[in-house]
Amino acid sequence: MAEKIFSEIPMRTWHWLGVNEAGIEENVLLNPVKKTLEVPANSENDLTVVYKEDNYGDISIKVGENSCLKLTQVQLLPVEKDHANEVTVILAKGAHLEMAVVEAGAKKTVSKVKVVLEGNNSKADVSVLYFGDEKRHIDLNYVMEQKGRNTEANLNVYGALMDECRKVCRGTLDFQRGSKGSKGYEKEQVTVLSGKVRNSSIPIMLSGEDDVDGHHAVSIGKIDEEKMFYLMSRGLDLKESRRLIVEAAFNPVLDKIASEELRDEIDSYIKGRLGKNE
Template identity: 35%
Template sequence: MNNTLNKINNIPMRTWRWLGVNNITIDRTLPEPKEYTLSITDELENSEVKVELMKKDTSSKFLPSNYEGLNEASLEQCKNNYNTGIYVNSIIDRKATKPVFINYNADEKNDLIIDNNLIIAEENSEVTVVINYSSQTSAFHNGLTQVYAKKGSIVNLIKIQELSDNSIHLDANVAKVEDNAVVNYVEVNLGSLFNVTNYRADLNGYKSNGNIHSIYLGDKERDIDINYLINHYGKETKSNIEARGALLDESKKVFKGTLDFKKGSVKSKGQEEEYTVLLSPNVKNRSVPILLCTEEDVDGQHAASAGRIDENRLFYIMSRGFSEAEAKKLIIEAAFNPIIDKIPSDELKSNISNSIRRKLSDE
């Protein structure tokens, strides 16, 4: 199998090649798997849900046969050669009040994280899982997270990525959502040199619901490639994609957000909106909001916008005694905060806000 990262994270519906949005190529190869020795056992204690390290016999049990992930090689590595991962299973008819926190940390001796995570929410249950990727040194991350939300359940999956500036972050996610179930996906991307994320939700059940709320911050020469896809299969399904970002220095970003209304998804509704603040004339920003439809009785809306900070708003804040740099930080933080507030940890929220301020301080 070809382990090169050539033309990965393909857009669901290809467009003109010269636009440079169909996929991304990274001049690296997937590293050979090796042991990941940092223990996460102490962080798995939660009496309200079943949480354990991933076992080989459960790793690919619920993965859709047609899910491609970022590409075949990276997906196969996560399925068959992972070196860490968690299995979370909620209790039927029970709402877990305590989130499950997982911290995948990399250091010089443990610089390769290949995680395979599986979250199963039993009927009428609720579970929140927070996964944090961080490093102080160069690291390589390749991950897969599967979510199976059974009837009437709610899954809140929150991912925070703060790997070092010369790291690579490859992250694939797929969710299966049954009748009246909800999957809320929150993504905070602040680190890594190459940041490539893929998320697909299949709204299979009647009145199933899928939501994505994400923020990203590009600085220096960071390269961000985001690919979100929500498939509407069931009747009266609902979806929402909300993405907010800021780009500075010479960073690059491609956002691909797709709502696909399949035949039979009558009376379904979906909307997506992405907004990017451009803080440098040298950034490259490309956004592709896509609506696909083979069903007539549906309601889909999409929008993408980008631009510099509103001068009137900037002037108003500066008139209250703030410098221009401080005013810009306040405006960006105000845009990010509604999504950051969805994280169920004051410590994590504070760390994220501080990280954003540090990155904006040199703007």
């Protein structure tokens, strides 16, 4: 079956880089699990979505004035399945989104998240963790549209890659005209654990407004040798040391997940993969 374009970056670039769009087999998209939610004004809401079987999930949420939404999305599909998910969140005046995303399973996963900071003083904190091994393919596209005045968007992405994994991560901060006084921050930190990984990072910043403060940073490197040396000189073996360091890097995201049970599940899922023999 043919591949279908699932998501695109807001501004295209060189074709040879192969990062303009993400595609997925058409049959993955056949039966979406749809969820819509409206968070009324002045309230708080928690939503946790865990994908273990579904091919395609599509979530659309409106957060009312001065409300807060805690959204947790965890993807732990078995390694032989493909997966697609999309999330759209629209924030009204003073609304706050706290979002934690874990992308750890599936053979191929495509994910798109769009947060529209429509109301003045709205705020979004999105923390993402991804882990890729073997021949897995992870393709992420996060877009933060800042429309209201004094909005704040934070996108923090932590990832670890090993074996022959292929990963593309696109993160966009889009300061639209009128978003005066807004701030945006985007960071991706990638730890590459073994030699045949292919990693693409595309941090985009678009601005039609001068009174904004935008910053993005990407760092891609192997595991810190000094940390490894420290741990190994204390009697831990290579795999154990590596596992500890990677887990420590993931903690900022895992800490945002309220359910201890779910945290443990993710932890043991990743631990199992990190500890396996190469």
